[in-house]
Amino acid sequence: MLEEQYNPEKIESSIQSEWEKSNKYKATPDDREKYYCLSMFPYPSGKLHMGHVRNYTIGDVISRYKRMRGFNVFQPMGWDAFGLPAENAAIQNKVDPQSWTEQNIENMKLQLKRLGFSYDWSKELKTCDPNYYKWEQEIFSLLHKQGLVYRKKSLVNWDPVDETVLANEQVIDGKGWRSGATVELKEIDQWFLKITDYADELLTSIENLDWPENVKSMQKNWIGKSFGSEISFPLPNGEELTAFTTRIDTIYGVTYLAISPNHPISQNLANQDPQVDDFIKKCNETKMAEADMAKADKLGLKTNLKVKHPFTGIDLGVWIANYVLMDYGTGVVMGVPAHDERDHEFALKYNIDIKQVIKADEVPSSEKGELINSEKFNGLTSKNAIQDINSFLEKEKIGKGIENFRLRDWGVSRQRFWGCPIPVVYKNDEPIFLEKTDLPVELPKIKDGESPKPLSQNKDFFDIGPNESREVDTFDTFVDSSWYYARFTAADNNNKALDENSAYWLPVDLYIGGIEHAILHLLYSRFFHKAMRDIGLIEGDEPFKKLLTQGMVLKDGSKMSKSKGNTVDPQQYIDKYGADTIRLYMMFTAPPEQSLEWSETAVEGAFRFLKKLWSFTHDKKFKKVKMQGELDNSQKDFRRKIHLTIKKVTDDYENRYAFNTVIAACMELLNSTPDQIKGEISSENDQFCLNEFIASILQMLYPIAPHICETLWNNFFENSSEIENNWPTFDEDLMVTDTFELVVQINGKVRGKIEISSNLEQDEIESVAKSIKNVDDLLGDKEIKKCIYVKEKLINFVI
RNA sequence: GGGGAUGUGAUGGAACUGGUAGACAUGCUUGGCUUAGAACCAAGUGCCGCAAGGCGUGGGGGUUCGACUCCCUCCAUCCCUACCA
Numbered sequence: 012m013l014e015e016q017y018n019p020e021k022i023e024s025s026i027q028s029e030w031e032k033s034n035k036y037k038a039t040p041d042d043r044e045k046y047y048c049l050s051m052f053p054y055p056s057g058k059l060h061m062g063h064v065r066n067y068t069i070g071d072v073i074s075r076y077k078r079m080r081g082f083n084v085f086q087p088m089g090w091d092a093f094g095l096p097a098e099n100a101a102i103q104n105k106v107d108p109q110s111w112t113e114q115n116i117e118n119m120k121l122q123l124k125r126l127g128f129s130y131d132w133s134k135e136l137k138t139c140d141p142n143y144y145k146w147e148q149e150i151f152s153l154l155h156k157q158g159l160v161y162r163k164k165s166l167v168n169w170d171p172v173d174e175t176v177l178a179n180e181q182v183i184d185g186k187g188w189r190s191g192a193t194v195e196l197k198e199i200d201q202w203f204l205k206i207t208d209y210a211d212e213l214l215t216s217i218e219n220l221d222w223p224e225n226v227k228s229m230q231k232n233w234i235g236k237s238f239g240s241e242i243s244f245p246l247p248n249g250e251e252l253t254a255f256t257t258r259i260d261t262i263y264g265v266t267y268l269a270i271s272p273n274h275p276i277s278q279n280l281a282n283q284d285p286q287v288d289d290f291i292k293k294c295n296e297t298k299m300a301e302a303d304m305a306k307a308d309k310l311g312l313k314t315n316l317k318v319k320h321p322f323t324g325i326d327l328g329v330w331i332a333n334y335v336l337m338d339y340g341t342g343v344v345m346g347v348p349a350h351d352e353r354d355h356e357f358a359l360k361y362n363i364d365i366k367q368v369i370k371a372d373e374v375p376s377s378e379k380g381e382l383i384n385s386e387k388f389n390g391l392t393s394k395n396a397i398q399d400i401n402s403f404l405e406k407e408k409i410g411k412g413i414e415n416f417r418l419r420d421w422g423v424s425r426q427r428f429w430g431c432p433i434p435v436v437y438k439n440d441e442p443i444f445l446e447k448t449d450l451p452v453e454l455p456k457i458k459d460g461e462s463p464k465p466l467s468q469n470k471d472f473f474d475i476g477p478n479e480s481r482e483v484d485t486f487d488t489f490v491d492s493s494w495y496y497a498r499f500t501a502a503d504n505n506n507k508a509l510d511e512n513s514a515y516w517l518p519v520d521l522y523i524g525g526i527e528h529a530i531l532h533l534l535y536s537r538f539f540h541k542a543m544r545d546i547g548l549i550e551g552d553e554p555f556k557k558l559l560t561q562g563m564v565l566k567d568g569s570k571m572s573k574s575k576g577n578t579v580d581p582q583q584y585i586d587k588y589g590a591d592t593i594r595l596y597m598m599f600t601a602p603p604e605q606s607l608e609w610s611e612t613a614v615e616g617a618f619r620f621l622k623k624l625w626s627f628t629h630d631k632k633f634k635k636v637k638m639q640g641e642l643d644n645s646q647k648d649f650r651r652k653i654h655l656t657i658k659k660v661t662d663d664y665e666n667r668y669a670f671n672t673v674i675a676a677c678m679e680l681l682n683s684t685p686d687q688i689k690g691e692i693s694s695e696n697d698q699f700c701l702n703e704f705i706a707s708i709l710q711m712l713y714p715i716a717p718h719i720c721e722t723l724w725n726n727f728f729e730n731s732s733e734i735e736n737n738w739p740t741f742d743e744d745l746m747v748t749d750t751f752e753l754v755v756q757i758n759g760k761v762r763g764k765i766e767i768s769s770n771l772e773q774d775e776i777e778s779v780a781k782s783i784k785n786v787d788d789l790l791g792d793k794e795i796k797k798c799i800y801v802k803e804k805l806i807n808f809v810i
Numbered sequence: 811g812g813g814g815a816u817g818u819g820a821u822g823g824a825a826c827u828g829g830u831a832g833a834c835a836u837g838c839u840u841g842g843c844u845u846a847g848a849a850c851c852a853a854g855u856g857c858c859g860c861a862a863g864g865c866g867u868g869g870g871g872g873u874u875c876g877a878c879u880c881c882c883u884c885c886a887u888c889c890c891u892a893c894c895a
Contacts, residue, residue: 051895053895054894054895056895091895094894094895095893095894095895096894096895167893168893176893177893178893178894179892179893179894180893180894181893181894182893225814225815226814228813228814229813229814229815229890232812232813232814233813233890233891233892235813299892299893300891300892300893301811301812301891301892302811302812302890302891304811305811305812305891306811307811334811338892352811353811418892419892421892422892422893424893425893426893427893487893488893488894488895489892489893489895492895525889525895526814526815526889526890527889527890527895528890528895529814529889529890530813530814530890530891530892531890531891531892531895532895534892562815562816562888562889563888563889565888569887569888570888570889599822599823599834599835600822600823600835601822601823602823604815605815605816605823606815606816606888606889607822608821608822610821610822610836612821612822612836612837613821613822613835613836615836616822616834616835616836617835619835619849619850620835622849622850626850662826663826666826667826669824669826671822671823671824671834671835672823672824672826672833672834674834674835675823675824675833675834675835676833676834677834678834678835679833679834682834752830754829754830756829756830756875756876758875758876759829759874759875759876759877760876761830764830796875797875798875799829799875799876801829804829804830805829805830805876807829807875807876808875809875809876
């Protein structure tokens with residue numbers, strides 16, 4: 012017999028040690044259908060935060076549910092262990108980033124275990140482990156062989172005082188966060204992956220994914236395929252400037268040309284003219300984040316260059332303008348102030364002509380329409396004009412219609428000391444990609460108490476002989492997280508990156524993580540999967556079959572973050588209420604995809620429900636009985652409720668991931684237990700209902716609150732069966748009723764309700780409805796114009 | 811600036827395919843139990859109104875017998891924006 016008091020700490024630790032002893036969640040391939048359920052692995056910051064608890068509870072609930080449905084479930088966990096916070100800790104506290112990270116992992120792993128997540132820990136991985144990153148380095152070399160790696164100059168945020176490269180988040184109001192120096196954009200050599208080679212495939216294969224529509228749209232828009240034109244504007248010296256535009260129909264409205272401050276021509280001009288140089292420096296004080304660039308005041312400098320309009324021959328001024336991005340199109344924009352808002356703002360500020368060439372009520376207007384002031388193209392619609400002008404450009408050899416992508420190649424070089432070394436050495440400055448036998452390139456160890464040095468200043472690391480040196484940059488941590496889902500399937504294999512188990516488990520059947528990863532991480536992983544496929548490492552086209560994006564955990568309406576000082580540490584609640592209460596609270600408070608507003612008092616409510624469940628169930632025992640004759644009415648109603656609940660809950664788990672309504676339905680079911688099964692059971696039919704009720708409610712709640720359900724189950728059935736072995740079934744026949752409640756409306760307003768027999772004809776129903784006193788009064792002798800009957804629901808009289 | 815979401819009682823949310831708005835919970839009020847409190851149990855609780863009834867899903871407009879749900883428009887908040895993860 013169980014204790015009368017619900018004692019979560021005691022039952023949770025005893026159940027957890029049983030799971031651990033029997034290696035219960037270690038997954039191996041067998042002949043059941045496989046289900047690979049993956050939650051996004053955490054950065055080991057030291058403590059779990061609410062977002063983690065939510066994410067991992069969702070993953071565990073689905074994993075446990077799928078096991079009950081007979082699937083062979085693989086649910087691994089690991090650590091996204093490289094990154095900035097470890098570097099910061101190392102600099103601030105002179106601790107070795109590795110031991111700092113290991114300690115954090117240790118602590119967070121305990122927290123995960125305390126929450127009762129059913130992970131297969133035999134496949135745990137850490138991205139900072141050479142046994143993980145040597146394979147990443149090998150894949151990089153293979154990608155190079157495949158022609159997907161190249162080197163080019165690219166901009167970084169440069170702190171001139173600290174002489175370091177800063178991440179966007181380390182630039183605050185244009186200043187370095189530590190030094191306070193004004194940050195500059197600086198061009199340095201970096202490694203790139205040709206993700207744009209896959210732009211079309213990444214775009215088209217989105218369609219086949221069972222992903223939320225909003226994420227699909229975000230990815231499509233990010234890839235940003237557009238059809239446009241390239242057009243050349245001749246310079247007097249015989250060279251030309253090529254602009255990219257999606258609105259070649261506005262060509263006659265061009266009144267200036269704008270080039271990016273980082274365009275080679277701007278750089279050339281800067282070398283000759285200190286004024287241009289100053290201007291470019293000023294433009295480069297804006298940090299490189301797109302949001303900041305877009306919000307920056309428009310700045311322009313008129314150069315002494317002139318180009319000829321290729322159609323009209325008119326001279327156009329060439330401006331260097333900070334709103335032109337070097338990375339999009341050609342880095343040159345044809346300025347059409349009448350039909351582009353940004354160009355309009357710029358033209359007003361610098362007093363440039365505005366020439367309208369599309370019919371519109373006012374200017375600026377970016378609407379398409381009929382062409383005017385455009386010589387022989389007058390009268391055409393934008394759509395036809397774009398076609399005609401593109402053919403004209405091609406005929407005259409001054410341009411062409413082209414496809415363009417917003418997506419840019421992926422710069423993977425980072426100037427960090429806590430990341431995966433890029434496996435390249437330079438002989439006389441020529442890069443050589445290291446082969447498997449030379450891998451891994453290990454990070455140099457840093458001793459506690461030492462200030463860490465950037466790799467570029469660590470001679471022991473980079474100096475490997477006369478005229479030979481190692482690459483000193485490390486990979487973007489997004490590289491680490493782009494293929495970990497695959498490595499999990501072979502994480503304990505020291506001889507191969509992936510093995511025969513990989514083919515069994517992949518792809519991931521369900522991937523669960525924060526909506527904030529909707530674009531970058533998910534797009535990079537999709538790219539990696541396709542690239543790994545093409546070098547023969549992996550099969551299939553996509554890594555994640557289905558995606559569940561959870562909303563943020565908010566406090567006071569905004570994301571919990573250290574900088575806002577509004578974080579709530581889950582640990583204190585786990586200590587106070589136990590894992591099951593926290594899991595139940597997280598699942599009850601909001602559906603997974605919505606943001607969740609943290610509320611302490613609601614945790615109490617979750618705890619209260621589990622106490623109620625405990626006190627109802629803890630002293631009851633299973634007895635094998637057969638139903639004797641007919642059930643009485645309250646038994647019948649209760650049984651109907653049980654089966655309706657099973658049906659609803661099954662649908663909520665299976666199709667909707669609506670765990671909040673699963674819990675609500677179970678609460679309702681528990682609240683509806685008739686008195687006769689609450690205390691001592693006196694009849695076989697009551698025992699029959701009790702058996703059915705306890706078995707189903709424990710199984711329905713087991714994925715969410717496994718410790719309490721398993722404990723109560725084992726006690727009720729005296730260990731004669733396992734809770735995880737099956738899922739309750741429902742019988743549709745039991746749900747049928749012979750009456751229903753008819754809602755009676757007049758002009759769409761509810762005026763009455765009446766319980767009536769299910770087998771009445773419509774005219775009988777009408778007259779019953781009219782006979783309700785209130786309805787009869789309101790209808791009076793008015794003419795009924797229309798009568799709408801919705802089967803077994805409502806009737807609406809229109810008067 | 812661009813892209814993607816969200817908006818329902820005092821609060822978190824429910825209403826799944828256009829058909830009873832507010833399930834379930836939190837909070838609050840009252841009562842019971844208790845020396846008292848906690849816990850627990852019972853009843854009530856969208857707003858206005860004595861009532862009949864009216865109003866009500868961010869604001870405004872539309873479609874429909876009927877709109878939280880569909881359309882247009884405006885507002886507010888959140889996420890992403892390529893070096894935070």
